[in-house]
Amino acid sequence: MTADRPLRRDAQRNRRRILDAARELMAERGVGVSLEQVAEAAEVGVGTVYRRFPDKESLVRALFSEHVDAVVTLASQASESCDPWQGIQDFLGTVLAMQAADRGLSQILRGGELGAALAHEARIRITPVVDQLVTRARNAGQLPADVGPGDLVLAELMVGAVAERAGPDNSATWRRALSIVLAGLRADGLVGTTPDGSTIDRLQGR
């Protein structure tokens, strides 16, 4: 039952500074950056970081949550595209470009327990709108019947691995990879069935 009074002006400003500094540093050097480095970049003391975010984990959570917001927005924009297939291509392209530019992002999802929890949360928020994307494309005859939303997750994961390593200066490489995977999705006669939610969740656990 905390009253949750709004933060003081200076505290709000510092919170934003910390988040911005953290995103920038982690995008460049990965999640490994120490909170001392974050504090320095944000021009605040370590103590201030810890007052706003009880531990490193909650800072990462906050950062990641902001990213999921952006992805959800993108996906719903994409589902308004005239051509369903074009929508999927645009959506994946944009998300992957983000990932190529942000080294920390995929590291977070890969990182043990926390990654599993965040991936689960992200899936819950993202799946409905991705589901729409896939269904639309399938109804338009642009995807085989046995391709499901789980396959889009696989696609993102796979090309994301390339984008992560390639970085923003090597977009030709991950675009080639995306081209291969998209061609694979449209091909008939795939082996196996599209992974469902629980399977995808288990992907992150380990």
Add this chain to the structure above:
Amino acid sequence: MTADRPLRRDAQRNRRRILDAARELMAERGVGVSLEQVAEAAEVGVGTVYRRFPDKESLVRALFSEHVDAVVTLASQASESCDPWQGIQDFLGTVLAMQAADRGLSQILRGGELGAALAHEARIRITPVVDQLVTRARNAGQLPADVGPGDLVLAELMVGAVAERAGPDNSATWRRALSIVLAGLRADGLVGTTPDGSTIDRLQGR
């Protein structure tokens, strides 16, 4: 000009023990395991580990090098398969199964500077024989003309990302991913060109 006299019996035995213990531990828990844990599992003192491997990095290098040996052997076996395409499928399947069972492996390649160096070294040793695989399949009309060895590297990287997360108990998931990618490689009309060696190298650098 070191004479490089062979190691004493007990030293040889300990070296093997250390490598075996390290591989097992890192496969299970990732590269993060401490050398103290490795020493304990190998039933030697930490000092012994450091006598054999000047630092953690050289232990990892030695481990990884043994893995590359295995992959090269697999690839050359695959290039003797009657059906070229079958050879590629078997090769990728086996390598990916290894990766699914060994958590440390992909972590090594992903890990900054060292990963870049090792990936480069691995590529030099593996490319020639993978090149053969691809050329054979292309000549047999089982692959489009614009698919090159760089695309096989991309394929391994992509499905490897899935296999790594899925683990050995979820092989259906990464097999589905492999199926998508292989279908994509065989499809005509891919966008872009196959990445060459230098591009692939840059993939690991970051």
Add this chain to the structure above:
DNA sequence: CATTAAGTGGAGCGAAACTTCAACTTGGAG
């Protein structure tokens, strides 16, 4: 203003990892 709850900073603590070292043990050549 005056008051005070909220916010700030950064030295320092403890845990965990890597690495070194000097005293002790042992394989194997002569």
Add this chain to the structure above:
DNA sequence: CTCCAAGTTGAAGTTTCGCTCCACTTAATG
């Protein structure tokens, strides 16, 4: 069997990092 170079050991040194604490500052309310 003797001897010593090679090997072993684990306690201790060194970093590095996450996090706490508390004396000090400041925004906002009346």
